[in-house]
Amino acid sequence: MPTYQQTYRMQPATAHPPQQSPARYTRLSVHPVSGALGAEVTGAELGDCDAATFAELERALTDHLALFVRDQALDPEQQIALARRFGPPMPWPYAKPLPGYPEITELRSEPEDQYNFGGSWHQDSLNFERPPKITMLYGVECPEVGGDTSFSNQYLAWDTLAEDLKEKLTGLKAVNSAAKSYSGQVGTDEVKDHTATPLTFTLDQEQEMEHPVAQTHPVTGRKALYVNNAFTARFSGMSEEESLPLLHQLWEHAITPEFTCRFRWQKGTLAIWDNRCTMHYAHNDYAGCRRVMRRIPIEGDRPV
Numbered sequence: 511m512p513t514y515q516q517t518y519r520m521q522p523a524t525a526h527p528p529q530q531s532p533a534r535y536t537r538l539s540v541h542p543v544s545g546a547l548g549a550e551v552t553g554a555e556l557g558d559c560d561a562a563t564f565a566e567l568e569r570a571l572t573d574h575l576a577l578f579v580r581d582q583a584l585d586p587e588q589q590i591a592l593a594r595r596f597g598p599p600m601p602w603p604y605a606k607p608l609p610g611y612p613e614i615t616e617l618r619s620e621p622e623d624q625y626n627f628g629g630s631w632h633q634d635s636l637n638f639e640r641p642p643k644i645t646m647l648y649g650v651e652c653p654e655v656g657g658d659t660s661f662s663n664q665y666l667a668w669d670t671l672a673e674d675l676k677e678k679l680t681g682l683k684a685v686n687s688a689a690k691s692y693s694g695q696v697g698t699d700e701v702k703d704h705t706a707t708p709l710t711f712t713l714d715q716e717q718e719m720e721h722p723v724a725q726t727h728p729v730t731g732r733k734a735l736y737v738n739n740a741f742t743a744r745f746s747g748m749s750e751e752e753s754l755p756l757l758h759q760l761w762e763h764a765i766t767p768e769f770t771c772r773f774r775w776q777k778g779t780l781a782i783w784d785n786r787c788t789m790h791y792a793h794n795d796y797a798g799c800r801r802v803m804r805r806i807p808i809e810g811d812r813p814v
């Protein structure tokens with residue numbers, strides 16, 4: 511029998527325990543969507559919710575890492591007010607804000623657009639000193655089908671690395687830059703001219719920012735892998751050439767299907783996710799449709 515080089519590795523069984531055994535909630539109805547992360551939340555009115563409901567929402571986010579709250583009628587003021595309960599909204603300087611609301615970026619895809627926003631696996635804004643801890647995205651207009659968002663649990667990504675690799679990466683930092691994306695395909699006129707989101711990024715706005723390869727979550731104390739293909743250019747103290755083979759290995763591992771979930775949007779759905787322990791991916795499979803979302807990132811601490 512011929513023998514061949516083994517080019518794949520089967521994923522040993524994993525699980526994120528809160529997905530199998532969600533906490534008891536009295537104000538919210540919480541429905542986990544995969545064994546790795548993510549829950550749909552129904553029965554909540556977040557436009558003006560009381561302290562007990564908000565406390566349950568925070569607990570659900572800590573446990574399930576990404577929430578989809580259905581059937582919310584939120585105007586921009588209500589979305590901003592809800593964001594402020596998590597922390598200060600973080601202005602995003604790379605697009606024109608929604609007129610009158612500097613906290614909100616409107617992500618807009620028109621039927622003729624070829625490229626979407628967030629169409630690569632990433633945590634948000636690793637090029638900032640204090641990247642957003644949480645991002646809130648609200649569906650104003652969603653296609654009937656398509657335009658889902660996938661998420662990946664980066665606690666699981668870290669926990670399942672080989673012990674010798676974890677040792678090698680512990681204490682290591684990586685250099686992150688938005689120019690990684692914007693000096694490549696994302697910054698070309700071909701892309702800018704074919705997306706309706708009013709991007710204003712210029713390369714002279716950009717600086718490099720070092721963050722740990724694995725950050726320790728300030729609430730749970732757990733380590734999560736914290737490098738992505740959109741922002742991470744290299745390991746600190748190493749060249750791009752030296753860094754890329756291991757970075758590619760980590761990026762591939764980070765999106766192992768068993769670490770992920772996928773949400774389907776409807777108009778009025780609010781997504782809330784924790785950027786410190788998840789990555790996300792915006793599926794670009796709704797050509798010919800309009801999709802309009804309101805996005806608010808919430809400032810975090812400097813990752814450690």
Ligand SMILES: [Fe+2]
Binds near residue numbers: 628632633634790
């Ligand atoms: Fe994003």
